[in-house]
Amino acid sequence: MDGDLLQNIKRLVLKIGSSTITDxxxxxxxxxxxxxxxxxxxxxxGGVEVTIVSSGAIALGYRLLKLELPLPDIPTKQASxxxxxxxxxxxxIREFNRLELPAAQILITREDxxxxxxxxxxxxxxxxxxxxxxxPIVNENDTVIVDEIKFGDNDNLSALVTGLIDADLLVxxxxxxxxxxxxxxxxxxxxxxxxxSEVTQExxxxxxxxxxxxxxxxxxxxxxxxxxxDFGIPTMIAKGDRNTLDQLVAGNRCGTWVDAAESRxxxxxxxxxxxxxxxxxxxxDRGAYKALLERGKSLLPSGVIGIVGQxxxxxxxxxxxxxxxxxxxxxxxxxxxxxxxxxxxxxxDIRPILGYTFGEEIVHRDDMVIDRPEQS
Numbered sequence: 558m559d560g561d562l563l564q565n566i567k568r569l570v571l572k573i574g575s576s577t578i579t580d581x582x583x584x585x586x587x588x589x590x591x592x593x594x595x596x597x598x599x600x601x602x603g604g605v606e607v608t609i610v611s612s613g614a615i616a617l618g619y620r621l622l623k624l625e626l627p628l629p630d631i632p633t634k635q636a637s638x639x640x641x642x643x644x645x646x647x648x649x650i651r652e653f654n655r656l657e658l659p660a661a662q663i664l665i666t667r668e669d670x671x672x673x674x675x676x677x678x679x680x681x682x683x684x685x686x687x688x689x690x691x692x693p694i695v696n697e698n699d700t701v702i703v704d705e706i707k708f709g710d711n712d713n714l715s716a717l718v719t720g721l722i723d724a725d726l727l728v729x730x731x732x733x734x735x736x737x738x739x740x741x742x743x744x745x746x747x748x749x750x751x752x753x754s755e756v757t758q759e760x761x762x763x764x765x766x767x768x769x770x771x772x773x774x775x776x777x778x779x780x781x782x783x784x785x786x787d788f789g790i791p792t793m794i795a796k797g798d799r800n801t802l803d804q805l806v807a808g809n810r811c812g813t814w815v816d817a818a819e820s821r822x823x824x825x826x827x828x829x830x831x832x833x834x835x836x837x838x839x840x841x842d843r844g845a846y847k848a849l850l851e852r853g854k855s856l857l858p859s860g861v862i863g864i865v866g867q868x869x870x871x872x873x874x875x876x877x878x879x880x881x882x883x884x885x886x887x888x889x890x891x892x893x894x895x896x897x898x899x900x901x902x903x904x905x906d907i908r909p910i911l912g913y914t915f916g917e918e919i920v921h922r923d924d925m926v927i928d929r930p931e932q933s
Contacts, residue, residue, distance in 0.1 A: 789824030
């Protein structure tokens with residue numbers, strides 16, 4: 558139904574491509590940028606937190622450095638990114654300042670997703686910025702990328718960021734109206750698709766590649782949509798113009814809607830239970846046992862009576878009862894050094910004891926999979 562798009566969306570990621578944020582001469586698309594920032598303000602006023610993943614640094618930088626296209630190698634692209642990134646951010650900051658909205662720059666590499674500590678730090682930083690009413694503007698750290706760590710395009714980055722912050726929707730703004738069943742630049746009878754239930758190999762094979770400045774293209778956008786679908790999050794792919802942004806604020810779908818593969822919670826819990834290996838364990842008392850199994854509660858420090866093994870913050874741990882039976886598993890918010898210090902204590906005691914806090918729970922229920930143990 559029209560108008561209900563934002564009804565259950567509290568957090569979304571807006572990805573802006575190079576061809577959308579820059580004009581035909583390689584400068585910033587000022588009118589679009591102003592509309593974009595106004596859209597973010599309206600969404601914020603409606604209770605929706607927005608994170609922007611923005612391309613455009615290399616596109617602005619190559620022009621500033623008076624380079625010729627195509628850029629010949631990675632060092633030249635790095636130089637263009639280094640010159641263009643502050644220029645790109647200056648345009649965003651100016652527009653958001655005009656709207657009295659704070660904005661922050663976040664530069665990420667693939668290593669930040671591969672290293673657990675850096676992953677958690679990036680996640681917590683983004684959450685804090687959003688909580689403070691700030692608009693995070695994310696880009697790949699092109700200045701330091703090498704082939705082994707680069708994302709390859711900001712479509713992929715936006716999908717990973719969408720999963721990183723548990724967003725409810727990814728919106729990919731591009732230079733075409735929608736996804737087509739064939740490349741519209743090569744096929745005159747290509748038809749726009751308003752809805753995709755599953756990103757198939759056939760769709761991927763028919764999608765176009767990126768241009769000289771943008772590393773993406775419809776192929777990479779569909780891959781990004783497939784990634785977010787696997788996270789349990791839908792994607793909207795639409796033209797980066799005022800009409801799309803107005804439709805978004807009005808709560809209307811436009812362009813192409815790509816379904817999530819399944820509910821986000823089911824997807825997340827499947828990832829927790831099947832994709833990770835336990836690195837240790839926590840032992841819980843009878844009260845916590847009943848709260849977890851019968852009431853679906855989070856695991857609080859007060860219910861923990863011991864640990865098994867050594868583990869870092871963010872590691873998967875088994876949750877065991879007093880008899881050593883595994884009743885589930887989950888991602889621990891605290892390390893094996895911290896858990897014994899706060900075990901049996903109230904959540905309000907965490908900060909006084911540790912000097913910091915990563916939350917009131919040892920394991921949050923959203924990060925937990927519980928299975929009733931077989932009785933012997």
